[in-house]
Amino acid sequence: MKTYIVGNWKMNLTVGESSIYLQKLLKRIRPTKGLEIVVAPSVIALQPLGIQLGRAKSKIKLCVQNFYHRDYGAYTGEVSVTQLRGLVDYAIVGHSERRYVFGETNKDLKQKVAAAIRNNITPILCIGETENERNFGETADVLRDELFGALSEIDADDVKKVIVAYEPVWAISGTKGAKIAAPDDVAESINLIRNELKEIYGKEIAEEVPVLYGGSVNPNNAGAYLTIPGVNGLLIGGSSLISDHFVDIIELAKRIRS
Ligand code: PEP
Numbered sequence: 032m033k034t035y036i037v038g039n040w041k042m043n044l045t046v047g048e049s050s051i052y053l054q055k056l057l058k059r060i061r062p063t064k065g066l067e068i069v070v071a072p073s074v075i076a077l078q079p080l081g082i083q084l085g086r087a088k089s090k091i092k093l094c095v096q097n098f099y100h101r102d103y104g105a106y107t108g109e110v111s112v113t114q115l116r117g118l119v120d121y122a123i124v125g126h127s128e129r130r131y132v133f134g135e136t137n138k139d140l141k142q143k144v145a146a147a148i149r150n151n152i153t154p155i156l157c158i159g160e161t162e163n164e165r166n167f168g169e170t171a172d173v174l175r176d177e178l179f180g181a182l183s184e185i186d187a188d189d190v191k192k193v194i195v196a197y198e199p200v201w202a203i204s205g206t207k208g209a210k211i212a213a214p215d216d217v218a219e220s221i222n223l224i225r226n227e228l229k230e231i232y233g234k235e236i237a238e239e240v241p242v243l244y245g246g247s248v249n250p251n252n253a254g255a256y257l258t259i260p261g262v263n264g265l266l267i268g269g270s271s272l273i274s275d276h277f278v279d280i281i282e283l284a285k286r287i288r289s
Pocket of ligand 1: 039126198202203204205245246247248266267268269270
């Protein structure tokens with residue numbers, strides 16, 4: 032299975048800044064077998080970055096941070112994954128900021144996962160409990176609910192086209208009072224997610240679904256998360272905005288893989 036290093040730039044960087052960042056990245060990274068490097072810039076930067084990548088598209092993949100589930104139509108202000116075909120390979124679905132700031136529900140996310148798969152774009156489905164849910168011992172229930180809320184209509188063939196990202200909301204740097212998750216706690220949740228997938232889709236298929244970790248990852252703690260059994264990569268917010276940090280994490284992932 033590949034290792035995925037995904038940078039989520041959120042609502043940061045202008046188109047010009049995004050382009051300068053990409054230039055730095057292109058200079059510093061070499062394609063490495065088994066390592067998939069993905070960046071999710073603002074939607075307005077996708078097209079220029081796609082052109083800038085040109086033949087280097089195999090070196091760095093583009094990801095959209097959000098989209099609407101319909102393919103075309105009278106949906107003012109929205110962008111569909113159909114319109115993004117050929118431009119992005121990945122789409123983030125269900126990021127906690129989408130769930131809690133924009134009120135996206137499991138029903139919305141189920142439609143988004145289906146739309147991404149229908150358009151041959153890999154959804155990166157984010158799931159994770161809030162601090163309160165964790166304190167009340169509800170982590171397992173929340174993970175199960177968010178996982179199957181979004182995947183309930185996805186069959187065994189299609190689930191292999193999905194990436195799951197475990198992102199405890201309380202560990203995301205943008206969350207007020209964010210904390211660093213202990214690798215043992217992350218391991219427990221990753222295990223839980225994998226077991227849920229096994230129960231529904233069977234062992235063989237469940238093992239083909241990449242599961243990433245995300246939440247305050249930086250060059251100092253990335254190694255500890257990447258070496259958790261069952262973790263197939265990282266989804267990185269804040270630290271991915273600093274190209275040197277992102278490259279350091281990529282280099283670390285290369286060393287761990289080899
Ligand atoms: C994220 O927003 O997906 C994320 C993991 O952010 P951060 O790395 O900043 O905690």
